[in-house]
Amino acid sequence: MSSAKELGERKIIELILNCLDQMPNMLLPFGDDASAVDLGTDKLAVINMDMLVRKTDVPKAMSLWQAARKAVIMNISDLAAKGAQPLALLASIGVPPDLTKTDILQIGNGLNAGAREYNTYIVGGDTNEASDLIISCMALGVCHKHRLIKRSGAKPGDYVAVTGSFGKTASGLKILVDGLSAPEMGRALVDSVLMPKARVKEGLVLARSQAATASIDISDGLAWSLHELSRASIVGFRLDNLPIAPEVERFADIHGFDSVELALYGGEEYELLVTIKPELWQKAAKAVETVGGSLTKIGVVTKEKHLLLKTDEKTVSIEARGWEHFKTN
Amino acid sequence: MSSAKELGERKIIELILNCLDQMPNMLLPFGDDASAVDLGTDKLAVINMDMLVRKTDVPKAMSLWQAARKAVIMNISDLAAKGAQPLALLASIGVPPDLTKTDILQIGNGLNAGAREYNTYIVGGDTNEASDLIISCMALGVCHKHRLIKRSGAKPGDYVAVTGSFGKTASGLKILVDGLSAPEMGRALVDSVLMPKARVKEGLVLARSQAATASIDISDGLAWSLHELSRASIVGFRLDNLPIAPEVERFADIHGFDSVELALYGGEEYELLVTIKPELWQKAAKAVETVGGSLTKIGVVTKEKHLLLKTDEKTVSIEARGWEHFKTN
Numbered sequence: 001m002s003s004a005k006e007l008g009e010r011k012i013i014e015l016i017l018n019c020l021d022q023m024p025n026m027l028l029p030f031g032d033d034a035s036a037v038d039l040g041t042d043k044l045a046v047i048n049m050d051m052l053v054r055k056t057d058v059p060k061a062m063s064l065w066q067a068a069r070k071a072v073i074m075n076i077s078d079l080a081a082k083g084a085q086p087l088a089l090l091a092s093i094g095v096p097p098d099l100t101k102t103d104i105l106q107i108g109n110g111l112n113a114g115a116r117e118y119n120t121y122i123v124g125g126d127t128n129e130a131s132d133l134i135i136s137c138m139a140l141g142v143c144h145k146h147r148l149i150k151r152s153g154a155k156p157g158d159y160v161a162v163t164g165s166f167g168k169t170a171s172g173l174k175i176l177v178d179g180l181s182a183p184e185m186g187r188a189l190v191d192s193v194l195m196p197k198a199r200v201k202e203g204l205v206l207a208r209s210q211a212a213t214a215s216i217d218i219s220d221g222l223a224w225s226l227h228e229l230s231r232a233s234i235v236g237f238r239l240d241n242l243p244i245a246p247e248v249e250r251f252a253d254i255h256g257f258d259s260v261e262l263a264l265y266g267g268e269e270y271e272l273l274v275t276i277k278p279e280l281w282q283k284a285a286k287a288v289e290t291v292g293g294s295l296t297k298i299g300v301v302t303k304e305k306h307l308l309l310k311t312d313e314k315t316v317s318i319e320a321r322g323w324e325h326f327k328t329n
Numbered sequence: 330m331s332s333a334k335e336l337g338e339r340k341i342i343e344l345i346l347n348c349l350d351q352m353p354n355m356l357l358p359f360g361d362d363a364s365a366v367d368l369g370t371d372k373l374a375v376i377n378m379d380m381l382v383r384k385t386d387v388p389k390a391m392s393l394w395q396a397a398r399k400a401v402i403m404n405i406s407d408l409a410a411k412g413a414q415p416l417a418l419l420a421s422i423g424v425p426p427d428l429t430k431t432d433i434l435q436i437g438n439g440l441n442a443g444a445r446e447y448n449t450y451i452v453g454g455d456t457n458e459a460s461d462l463i464i465s466c467m468a469l470g471v472c473h474k475h476r477l478i479k480r481s482g483a484k485p486g487d488y489v490a491v492t493g494s495f496g497k498t499a500s501g502l503k504i505l506v507d508g509l510s511a512p513e514m515g516r517a518l519v520d521s522v523l524m525p526k527a528r529v530k531e532g533l534v535l536a537r538s539q540a541a542t543a544s545i546d547i548s549d550g551l552a553w554s555l556h557e558l559s560r561a562s563i564v565g566f567r568l569d570n571l572p573i574a575p576e577v578e579r580f581a582d583i584h585g586f587d588s589v590e591l592a593l594y595g596g597e598e599y600e601l602l603v604t605i606k607p608e609l610w611q612k613a614a615k616a617v618e619t620v621g622g623s624l625t626k627i628g629v630v631t632k633e634k635h636l637l638l639k640t641d642e643k644t645v646s647i648e649a650r651g652w653e654h655f656k657t658n
Contacts, residue, residue: 004433004458005426012424012433012456019437023417023450035453037417037469041370049378049419049467051457088352088366090378092465094423095341097334104333104341108348121352124364127341128380129333136421136465138378140366 032151032232033078033217036143044148046084046141050074054133059193061176064103064133065110066194071135072114072122074219077198077270081217083149083207084141086200088123089115091137094130107135118200147207154214154233154275158301161284163199163271163293166222167248167259168192170266180255185247196270201291203272209287211280218271223264224322225273226307233275236306239299239318260311265321275301361480361561362407362546365472373477375413375470379403383462388522390505393432393462395523397439398446400464403548405447406527406599410546412478412536413470415529417452418444420466423459436464447529476536483543483562483604487630490613492528492600492622495551496577496588497521499595509584514576521598528601530620535601538616540609547600552593553651554602555636562604565635568628568647589640594650604630 004012017030027036027044034048052058052071062070072089079086091111095104115122120139154160172193174180182189199217206212214233218225226237244263252259274295276284281297288295299309307318333341346359356365356373363377381387381400391399401418408415420440424433444451449468483489501522503509511518528546535541543562547554555566573592581588603624605613610626617624628638636647 001429001431003426004424004428007430007433009456009458015430015433016422016437016440016456019434020441020451021445023452026452028453030453032453035417035419037452039368039370039372039374039416039471041368041372043368043370045368045374045416045469047376047417047419047467047469048453049421049465050455051421051423051459051463051465053423053457053459055460056458087368087374088364088376090364090376090467092378092380092467093345094380094382094461094463095333097332099333100330101336101344102330104336104344105348108345111345112349116350122349123352123355123366124357124359124361124377126379127338127345128382129338129385130380130382130463131384131460132423134380134423134459134463134465136378136380136463138376138419138421138467140374140376140469142368 027148028150033081036148042145043142044145046079046082046143047138048075048078049138051134051136059176062194064106068107068110068135069114070196071137072111073196073198073270075137075139076118076200077217077219079139079141080198080200080203081215081272082143083147083203084143085204086118086120086139086141088121089137089139091122091125091135093127094132094134095127096131096133097129099133118198149207149212149215151214151216151229151232154229154235154301156235156301156303157278158213158275159278159281159297160237160239160299160301161276161295161297162243162273163202163295165243165245166263166269167266168245169268170262171248171251182251185250188247189251196268198270199272199293202288202293205287205291206274206284209280209284211276211284212274213277215272215274218269218273221265221267221322223318224320226318227320229273230305230307236302236304237299238302239309241298242309243296264318267322356477357479362410365477371474372471373474375408375411375472376467377404377407378467380463380465388505391523393435394439397436397464398443399525400466401440401443402525402527402599404466404468405529406546406548408468408470409527409529409532410544410601411472412476412532413472414533415447415449415468415470417450417469418466420451420454420464422456423461423463424456425460425462426458428462447527478536478541478544480543480545480558480561483558483564483630485564485630485632486607487542487604488607488610488626489566489568489628489630490605490624490626491572491602492531492624494572494574495592495598496595497574498597499591500577500580511580514579517576518580525597525599527599528622531601531617531622534616534620535603535613538609538613540605540613541603542606544601544603547598547602548596549651550594550596552647553649555647556649558602559634559636565631565633566628567631568638570627571638572625593647596651
């Protein structure tokens, strides 16, 4: 009989999904960033739940304050990707018996900080005895019925775009976990891991602009998210521009890494990957700029279901690699 | 420095709550059964989240199907207590590496069964690697703005009432955990632990009747719930009737237990404890009967903040005892 370790996370999810009756008229299918529930008005409730487990999700250098904040951010990020306004959060905490009072205060303050950063609140939750420290948060947001952005709406000819630049978290983890040095740009790289940001304003203005045809938050790496969006929309992508953070280029130079590799196959960047109607590109980019963000065109959606990246020298295939629990460690 | 084990669950919750900024116009305060969020329409979103940890919450005799179902029921029960209609659930699962494929299917099917029993659906969630099996569910419901039943509305003179009868789970646990025998009534007692029910229909008609002034679900035992309601409403209770299940009377007789003790200080009964405007008592009782339930008057709300139970022989004080994690084991 296969164990969870042998099955891997995605197979486990598939097994569970096969057990579940599907809600009629489900507005976001299983496997999208969040779930949407029709409330019988012009607004949808958008809900999401994500569990942080200290043993697997929290690098040693991350404080409990940062871990609790991150548990909030990763849930808010999923709402952002759907164009929903976060309203409130719940936090359910599995507390190991040896956690100290100081640890508990760090967790409480980190949860609050994450919520307040995005102008929302923790409104409830519970605590339970557990062996690992577990911080399971859920976020509730609202979205206008006609503005919800699914993963499945990308059409051939649409532009592919991202907020932010890439490679920082993969580099940051090499510093934090493998102990590599990066004196000059180390702070920015490490901070990308310890203090992730969710792109709420960007998601909201993209939803309002009606320019985005599909959206996903990049929690499992850019390559993996491209593959997810490709699967959901039944399209391919031809990319000709990969926004790699300048700190990552320098870090890769020093240590002899391939910066494209760092940018594609990292994870937990919490940027948004979106597809945009070409005729509304200017409007979308402008809207994101207005809220202090940036939207970078990285390629186009194709009918052929290949994921290709054209660099100066050659065109390479983007692999479906990304972080997966169980199998990778 | 105090550890979680020394602090106990309620102190940990207090420490965390003190860290949190409070949402303005919070419709249900921290510590109520669920949280309510104003959506800017006549409907409120009512949300709740509760974590089930196999090590502490699942007796050995409970199958994983039953455990997963229970993880759903305990969340639905909290919505029921607020008079909210459950709409959808999310499930976040912490998977230990040795869980088998059969275990995973049991969990998936148990989650689905719990949701479908109450005419709702699991619409999303995630899985994570963890040391314990953790099933963290959240439930989303809706409630008309003026029908939300808090814990804090009980007024002196109101009737105190409960759905169902008591003592079965405490007795059932003595059979399941301590191995006591109860040949004849054993099934009913054991089933109360393994197959709990949530009082959704009862909660909905009580909310609609506008008769209930306060409500709580009895997840930590009747005595503890009475104390919680007393604290929230700043009132006392004088009880003169304790509906003890007939199977519990017989079980107590055989083994020499005090049946009142079993009824007051058990837990996880998921019945509703409510206070009712006296002039609407008939209406409320009738409404609950109409949906196949029963509402039993057990006493009255008093201005004096004492919790008293009058039996044939004497009047006793109801103690603030109930299940608490960490400290009790």
